[in-house]
Amino acid sequence: MEALLERFCRYVRIDTMANEAERSYPSSPGQLELGRLLVRELRDMGIADAAADEHGIVLATLPSTPIAGVITPAQIVDEHGIVLATLPSTVKRPAPTIAFIAHLDTSPETSGHGVQPLVLRAYDGRDIVLPGDPTKIIAVADNPALENLKGKTLVTSDGTTLLGADDKAGIAVIMEAVRALADVAHGPVRICFTCDEEVGRGVDHLDLKKLGAVAAYTLDGGGVGEIDVETFSADLAVVTITGVNIHPAIAKGKMINAVRLAGEFVGRLPWPALSPEGTQDREGFLHPYRIEGGVAKVELRILLRDFATTKLIDKARILEDLAGQLRAEHPGAKIEVKVTPQYRNMAEGLAKEPRAVTFAEEAMRRVGLEPRRTIVRGGTDGSRLTELGLPTPNLSTGEHNLHSPLEWTCLEEMATAVNVVVELARIWGEQTI
Numbered sequence: 348m349e350a351l352l353e354r355f356c357r358y359v360r361i362d363t364m365a366n367e368a369e370r371s372y373p374s375s376p377g378q379l380e381l382g383r384l385l386v387r388e389l390r391d392m393g394i395a396d397a398a399a400d401e402h403g404i405v406l407a408t409l410p411s412t413p414i415a416g417v418i419t420p421a422q423i424v425d426e427h428g429i430v431l432a433t434l435p436s437t438v439k440r441p442a443p444t445i446a447f448i449a450h451l452d453t454s455p456e457t458s459g460h461g462v463q464p465l466v467l468r469a470y471d472g473r474d475i476v477l478p479g480d481p482t483k484i485i486a487v488a489d490n491p492a493l494e495n496l497k498g499k500t501l502v503t504s505d506g507t508t509l510l511g512a513d514d515k516a517g518i519a520v521i522m523e524a525v526r527a528l529a530d531v532a533h534g535p536v537r538i539c540f541t542c543d544e545e546v547g548r549g550v551d552h553l554d555l556k557k558l559g560a561v562a563a564y565t566l567d568g569g570g571v572g573e574i575d576v577e578t579f580s581a582d583l584a585v586v587t588i589t590g591v592n593i594h595p596a597i598a599k600g601k602m603i604n605a606v607r608l609a610g611e612f613v614g615r616l617p618w619p620a621l622s623p624e625g626t627q628d629r630e631g632f633l634h635p636y637r638i639e640g641g642v643a644k645v646e647l648r649i650l651l652r653d654f655a656t657t658k659l660i661d662k663a664r665i666l667e668d669l670a671g672q673l674r675a676e677h678p679g680a681k682i683e684v685k686v687t688p689q690y691r692n693m694a695e696g697l698a699k700e701p702r703a704v705t706f707a708e709e710a711m712r713r714v715g716l717e718p719r720r721t722i723v724r725g726g727t728d729g730s731r732l733t734e735l736g737l738p739t740p741n742l743s744t745g746e747h748n749l750h751s752p753l754e755w756t757c758l759e760e761m762a763t764a765v766n767v768v769v770e771l772a773r774i775w776g777e778q779t780i
Contacts, residue, residue, distance in 0.1 A: 373542035442534025449517030450544035477506025517566030
């Protein structure tokens with residue numbers, strides 16, 4: 348497990364925070380830096396043809412002992428910073444191709460600059476005070492999973508940044524599994540690391556024909572032993588409020604302050620009934636998370652989330668109704684609401700390839716876990732991939748308190764995830780096309 352720990356800590360120290368305002372892909376240079384590091388490490392594992400250009404583009408083929416009838420993977424050349432690698436089949440039968448996927452970026456909601464991972468060996472079961480900011484405390488009362496991890500090895504940030512276990516735990520798990528699979532009979536396995544998952548653009552440039560898999564798994568989940576089989580359906584609303592700016596000394600009857608109107612707009616959103624703070628389980632929400640601008644113009648971003656895709660229309664209608672109210676009350680203002688689809692609940696797509704979930708359950712049982720099918724109040728690259736036709740459930744990798752300076756992970760849970768990935772590859776290798 349020490350190699351896994353060192354690998355994880357190496358990855359989280361690289362700042363890969365996504366930049367939502369940047370329209371290039373990837374949106375931050377650190378994602379390219381991490382991609383190139385992964386290329387070097389793949390080469391160190393004997394993948395001689397791993398390569399990257401100035402965009403971090405990677406193709407790699409893991410050497411294997413030649414076996415008659417082995418499916419030889421075609422070369423994959425990508426132009427958008429996505430890391431791709433192939434582990435050729437090591438079984439004689441023509442087995443299905445599967446893929447394991449994680450994302451290089453971290454959330455822009457909490458800084459990822461200068462992450463200092465702290466390793467707590469033989470965790471004593473008490474609250475964890477983070478030394479970089481002693482006001483940040485990972486309390487057992489707020490983290491019931493800690494109650495079962497006494498004596499385990501935990502990793503946190505110092506409290507001034509997030510940790511980046513979302514999703515560098517997934518990357519580390521996959522990379523360790525690649526090493527372990529050298530000694531395991533398996534069918535063709537694709538490895539894929541995407542960019543900008545946290546800002547909803549993770550698979551925008553991923554060619555599913557090149558990936559060539561019948562099923563895939565994102566390694567981007569919390570805890571241990573969970574298989575996320577449903578996610579939110581998600582839209583993004585951008586509300587643009589255009590006012591009238593003029594010097595405040597002569598503003599009477601002339602100024603229309605877009606900042607004040609934005610405040611009114613947010614204040615009239617249903618709260619807490621349709622907020623993240625006031626909902627749970629299968630309840631959806633409207634989440635205003637960013638406001639930018641000034642008196643003349645303000646842009647407000649709002650997340651629309653629900654497990655039932657049809658209910659997103661109702662939530663969009665709430666926003667449009669509020670905009671209409673403010674237009675009537677402030678006829679000199681211009682208020683626009685633009686809603687853009689982001690991803691959809693993966694449940695329906697997974698039903699088209701039931702082996703994706705049942706084999707994940709079998710892999711977990713083989714390593715001594717009792718698998719749990721769960722829902723996630725969020726989304727993964729797998730949400731969009733499943734919508735596009737590639738069934739992609741999400742698997743546990745030991746992530747906790749995502750997007751927060753209170754984020755932490757457990758080394759033993761990550762190590763279990765490595766074993767699950769290895770068994771999954773073995774199980775699919777036992778199948779015949």
